[in-house]
Amino acid sequence: MKRYIIHGGRPLHGTVTISGAKNAAVAILPATLLVEGVCRIENVPDISDVRLLLDILSSMGASIRRLSPNTLEIDCTHARDSEASDDLVRRIRASYYFIGAQLGRFGHARVALPGGCNFGPRPIDQHIKGFEAIGAMVDTSNGYVCATAPNDGLIGSRVNLDMVSVGATMNIMIGATLAIGTTVIENAAKEPHIVDLANFLNAMGAKISGAGTDVIKIRGVRALHGGFYSIIPDQIEAGTYMAAVAAAGGDVLIQNVIPKHMDCISAKLREMGARVIEYDDSIRVQRTNRLRRANVKTLPYPGFPTDMQPQIAVCMALANGVSVITESIYDTRFRYCQELNHMGASIKVDTKVAVINGVEKLMGCTLHACDLRAGAAMVIAGLAAEGETIIEQIEYIERGYENIIGKLTDLGACIKRVETPDNQSVPSAG
Numbered sequence: 251m252k253r254y255i256i257h258g259g260r261p262l263h264g265t266v267t268i269s270g271a272k273n274a275a276v277a278i279l280p281a282t283l284l285v286e287g288v289c290r291i292e293n294v295p296d297i298s299d300v301r302l303l304l305d306i307l308s309s310m311g312a313s314i315r316r317l318s319p320n321t322l323e324i325d326c327t328h329a330r331d332s333e334a335s336d337d338l339v340r341r342i343r344a345s346y347y348f349i350g351a352q353l354g355r356f357g358h359a360r361v362a363l364p365g366g367c368n369f370g371p372r373p374i375d376q377h378i379k380g381f382e383a384i385g386a387m388v389d390t391s392n393g394y395v396c397a398t399a400p401n402d403g404l405i406g407s408r409v410n411l412d413m414v415s416v417g418a419t420m421n422i423m424i425g426a427t428l429a430i431g432t433t434v435i436e437n438a439a440k441e442p443h444i445v446d447l448a449n450f451l452n453a454m455g456a457k458i459s460g461a462g463t464d465v466i467k468i469r470g471v472r473a474l475h476g477g478f479y480s481i482i483p484d485q486i487e488a489g490t491y492m493a494a495v496a497a498a499g500g501d502v503l504i505q506n507v508i509p510k511h512m513d514c515i516s517a518k519l520r521e522m523g524a525r526v527i528e529y530d531d532s533i534r535v536q537r538t539n540r541l542r543r544a545n546v547k548t549l550p551y552p553g554f555p556t557d558m559q560p561q562i563a564v565c566m567a568l569a570n571g572v573s574v575i576t577e578s579i580y581d582t583r584f585r586y587c588q589e590l591n592h593m594g595a596s597i598k599v600d601t602k603v604a605v606i607n608g609v610e611k612l613m614g615c616t617l618h619a620c621d622l623r624a625g626a627a628m629v630i631a632g633l634a635a636e637g638e639t640i641i642e643q644i645e646y647i648e649r650g651y652e653n654i655i656g657k658l659t660d661l662g663a664c665i666k667r668v669e670t671p672d673n674q675s676v677p678s679a680g
């Protein structure tokens with residue numbers, strides 16, 4: 251049993267450095283399958299989702315060298331079109347990028363339907379719509395996605411997505427990179443990691459334009475070559491530390507961020523009374539007085555990210571007044587609210603709306619991280635709460651946050667990771 255134990259009530263002070271973006275890395279790693287040559291990639295976050303994808307790539311014959319904790323060399327020149335292990339694939343949502351990557355590289359793909367955090371149904375019909383538009387035959391029976399390109403290869407086409415989907419936009423981009431002719435994705439997602447994937451592919455010889463707007467054009471090329479790329483900083487990890495300072499109080503400089511990516515989060519925290527100062531590649535967050543209430547609705551980029559919804563909810567749980575969160579991306583992303591209520595928060599959830607009546611303090615207790623960002627929110631709540639908080643199921647948190655214990659400890663938090671046999675009592679963090 252792995253747990254975090256937090257003794258809360260200490261403001262955070264100091265400097266924290268943000269790692270590379272998880273949701274960029276989890277698309278870029280499968281996309282290396284398209285490249286015949288060595289990709290040297292810097293700023294790769296050392297998180298369990300990335301390690302899983304590397305295991306999948308290795309099992310397909312990729313040669314991987316770790317030059318430093320965050321720099322990898324990946325060579326897929328001799329990769330085989332062998333099937334990735336179902337067990338590995340089902341553990342991670344982003345394994346769906348292997349459909350686009352295998353289809354592009356080998357002309358066919360067979361990938362188990364992906365797993366990932368459970369926020370209600372997460373279909374991949376828009377990915378399939380895109381692959382079919384560029385000529386693939388796709389079958390999704392028996393828990394697998396099987397896709398086959400025509401004998402002469404995939405053919406560029408126009409794809410109008412029915413909804414803004416990050417995964418579908420990136421997967422179609424990967425699949426269309428080596429297609430014959432031009433693919434146009436309309437109603438594309440605009441998240442920073444979409445631009446990052448396009449920049450990675452272009453650095454390896456692809457011809458992609460328009461990433462970051464809602465129309466992306468991919469002119470197919472015959473092959474990609476090796477090259478160098480550095481992944482952007484993680485918008486959500488940065489936002490999580492910003493929310494942690496806003497909730498627990500203190501004064502922290504958050505380094506290695508792209509402040510423009512943080513606009514929406516910075517604006518919301520300012521509205522709530524935190525001081526947020528932007529520099530070229532860092533952001534300073536200070537909070538001394540009690541936060542004020544606010545409302546937020548999650549939206550695709552550049553709107554407020556759904557992946558920051560649980561973390562901002564903790565700030566609202568401690569703010570003065572009644573705040574309302576409207577979740578517009580997922581059906582069920584409020585399961586963590588009942589855990590916060592165990593700490594003394596006052597949150598009422600009605601399907602996709604949470605009404606949060608701010609309280610003066612939260613009290614530590616034992617919590618279960620029910621998904622990655624919910625787990626991050628529980629860490630923030632534990633930092634802000636009085637007394638001891640124990641967080642279980644931390645595997646979720648470690649899927650997406652590199653060295654969260656070390657980074658928070660450096661900011662003065664009292665947080666420990668403990669591993670005990672299931673029936674043994676938990677030692678104190680203090």
Ligand code: EPU
Nearest residue numbers: 273344371372373374375376377415416417557579580622
């Ligand atoms: N959707 C469909 N059909 C599709 C694709 C999406 O109905 O074919 C729906 C989804 O069910 C959802 C909405 O459209 O309701 C948006 O889904 P999207 O495809 O944008 O999300 P995703 O690709 O599955 C990625 C991130 C998530 C993040 C969302 C939204 C990865 C691996 N995951 O998921 O990240 O919440 O975009 O920004 O990139 C996280 O990091 O904690 C996380 C969950």
